[in-house]
Amino acid sequence: MVDDAVTEPAFFVLAALAGEPRHGYGIVGEVDRLSEGRVRLKVGTLYGVLDRLVAGGLVELDREEVAQGRLRRYYRLTEPGGRRLAADAERQAANARVASRRLRSWRAAGAP
Amino acid sequence: MSAGVDAGPGPLERRYRALLRVLPAGYRAAWEDDMVATFLAGMRTGDPEQDALTDDIGRPGWGEVASVLGLAVRLRVPGLPTGIPVLDGRPAHRQWNGALRLVALTGLLVSTVGAASTIGVHLLASARLQWLPWPPADLRYAPLPGLWQQLRLSAGVACAAAFVALLLGQWRPARAVAVLALLLDGCASVGATVEVLSGAPLDLATIWFAVLPDAVVVVAIAAFAASMPPPRPRPWLVGLVAGIAVTSLLQLASFWIDPGLPLLDWPGVSAAALVVAAGIHLAVPAQRRGPGAPSRTLALAVLVAVGLAGRLVSMPHLAFAGAAPWRVPLLLVDTAEALVLLAVGLSLVRLARAAARAWP
Numbered sequence: 001m002v003d004d005a006v007t008e009p010a011f012f013v014l015a016a017l018a019g020e021p022r023h024g025y026g027i028v029g030e031v032d033r034l035s036e037g038r039v040r041l042k043v044g045t046l047y048g049v050l051d052r053l054v055a056g057g058l059v060e061l062d063r064e065e066v067a068q069g070r071l072r073r074y075y076r077l078t079e080p081g082g083r084r085l086a087a088d089a090e091r092q093a094a095n096a097r098v099a100s101r102r103l104r105s106w107r108a109a110g111a112p
Numbered sequence: 113m114s115a116g117v118d119a120g121p122g123p124l125e126r127r128y129r130a131l132l133r134v135l136p137a138g139y140r141a142a143w144e145d146d147m148v149a150t151f152l153a154g155m156r157t158g159d160p161e162q163d164a165l166t167d168d169i170g171r172p173g174w175g176e177v178a179s180v181l182g183l184a185v186r187l188r189v190p191g192l193p194t195g196i197p198v199l200d201g202r203p204a205h206r207q208w209n210g211a212l213r214l215v216a217l218t219g220l221l222v223s224t225v226g227a228a229s230t231i232g233v234h235l236l237a238s239a240r241l242q243w244l245p246w247p248p249a250d251l252r253y254a255p256l257p258g259l260w261q262q263l264r265l266s267a268g269v270a271c272a273a274a275f276v277a278l279l280l281g282q283w284r285p286a287r288a289v290a291v292l293a294l295l296l297d298g299c300a301s302v303g304a305t306v307e308v309l310s311g312a313p314l315d316l317a318t319i320w321f322a323v324l325p326d327a328v329v330v331v332a333i334a335a336f337a338a339s340m341p342p343p344r345p346r347p348w349l350v351g352l353v354a355g356i357a358v359t360s361l362l363q364l365a366s367f368w369i370d371p372g373l374p375l376l377d378w379p380g381v382s383a384a385a386l387v388v389a390a391g392i393h394l395a396v397p398a399q400r401r402g403p404g405a406p407s408r409t410l411a412l413a414v415l416v417a418v419g420l421a422g423r424l425v426s427m428p429h430l431a432f433a434g435a436a437p438w439r440v441p442l443l444l445v446d447t448a449e450a451l452v453l454l455a456v457g458l459s460l461v462r463l464a465r466a467a468a469r470a471w472p
Contacts, residue, residue: 007195024150043151044179047143048186056196070149084197 006088010049012039014058014077014085021062021076024050050075058084122167125152131172134184151176185331193337203471210407212335215414217343219329220275220286222385223293225355226378227268232356233363260303264322267296271329278333279349281342287333294326315429318379321422328418355385379422383449386412386419390456394463406467413460420453 006014009031016022016030027050028041041049053059058081062074077085121129128151132144155166172180186192191208194200200209270293277286304312304319359381390412396405427446430439 010195024146025153028150028154042176042179043147043154044176044181044183046150047147048179048183051139051143052194052196052199056194056198058196070152071145072149073146 006084007049009039009041009045010053011085011088013041013046013049013053014081014088017059017075017077018082018085021074023072023074027075053081057081124155124167124170127170128152128172131177131180134181136184136187139187189331189334192334204468207406207467207471208410209335210404211410211414212332213340213343214407214411216290216329216332216335217275217278217348218411218415219325219332220271220278220290221348221351221355222382223268223271223325223329224275224352225359227265227272228352228356229359229363230265230268232360236364258303258307260300260307260319263296263300263303267293267300267326270296271326274329274333275348275352278336279343279345281340283333283336283340286336287330290326290330290333294323294330297323297326315426317429318422318426321425324421325418328414377426379419379426380446380449382419383423383453386416387452387456390416390460394456394459406464409460409464409467413457413464416453416457416460420450420457423450423453 012031012035013027015034016027019030022030024043024046028043028046031039031041050059054061054075058078059075060078062076065072065074125148128148129144132140132147135144151172155170156163157166189212191205191210191212193209194205199205270289274286274289274293277283277289301320301323304314305316308314308316362381393405393408393412423446427443427450430442430446
């Protein structure tokens with residue numbers, strides 16, 4: 001009775017970190033870019049997701065830097081996080097393939 | 113490290129940190145500075161004049177406020193799905209998740225029973241059902257007067273729709289309708305407050321308390337997730353029919369004994385049902401309790417807490433405005449109900465703690 005897939009915000013946070021370690025604001029921007037504007041993370045939502053991803057071992061702290069007088073934390077994807085992202089990506093791709101095949105048949109059958 | 117410049121945090125940062133105070137202290141210690149840095153970075157436009165103005169008069173937007181409030185609820189309510197399988201699979205999380213789903217279903221069941229029995233009793237007692245031989249003319253009474261009572265009843269109907277949606281596995285529509293029920297009950301309470309200000313002798317505390325179970329249900333429904341199988345409908349439908357039958361009979365009997373005597377009010381009916389359910393649960397020997405027993409214990413503990421609060425909230429009005437000579441006997445009955453609920457609740461908490469010690 002457990003949801004097998006990560007949520008969409010968590011999926012995009014993992015994807016954003018797959019390229020390189022990022023800080024919070026960098027994650028927000030990258031998620032916005034990857035989702036083509038569909039997923040716009042508020043800070044409360046982002047850190048709720050980050051907290052759960054860190055607690056679940058899918059993301060970890062990479063380093064801390066001081067920028068403009070503020071402590072800036074960078075996060076990176078862990079090995080289990082990479083496997084989870086790959087599994088979710090494959091699941092979504094498989095769903096898309098099924099839907100595309102069915103749509104081709106539906107159109108070939110003379111759909112309106 | 114939180115101060116950006118020697119002058120200390122600016123007004124915008126102070127406002128955002130004030131918003132973050134709704135989060136638990138432990139969470140703030142770990143994440144607050146990071147959140148503040150990300151929030152402030154997001155408010156920058158690159159134009160120094162605009163940024164200075166934003167620092168001075170800017171505020172977190174409503175979307176940001178909602179996200180922080182939502183995070184505060186998520187952090188404080190155990191058992192809500194995290195979307196992270198390794199976290200959702202922990203025994204404590206699974207038991208709390210099961211408890212929340214039971215609380216949501218039970219809360220909606222109770223509201224549905226209340227609405228259905230109220231509608232049925234009023235149709236019957238107002239002689240709208242002409243093909244029935246009773247009630248006698250001198251025992252008939254008018255249907256629901258007043259806008260706020262009708263809003264309250266509409267909230268109950270919305271809860272019934274949410275209940276059916278949950279039984280069908282449609283938790284998102286169920287949550288949307290449960291939010292509607294909460295809003296309708298809130299509007300009903302506002303309407304009743306207006307009547308009280310006009311002199312109506314209503315129990316405002318009980319009227320406003322009615323919003324709490326709706327809020328508990330709205331939060332608890334979030335424990336459902338798309339991949340979870342829907343609950344088995346049969347036990348809930350049996351409970352619905354039995355609840356409507358018993359509650360309707362009790363309402364009619366109470367009214368026909370003495371219309372001015374609130375012999376059996378809603379907190380009393382709820383208390384009786386909770387005590388019976390908890391008694392049955394507590395009577396099961398430990399070795400016969402199944403894997404879902406801790407969830408049931410936790411759910412009953414939450415429901416008993418809400419029931420106890422409802423009983424206590426209703427008592428001051430009875431103490432000061434209840435009709436004599438029934439005031440003292442009814443207060444004694446209500447006090448006894450509250451004490452029994454307290455004893456039952458403490459037993460459930462003890463049982464839940466004992467079960468929790470076995471979780472890794």
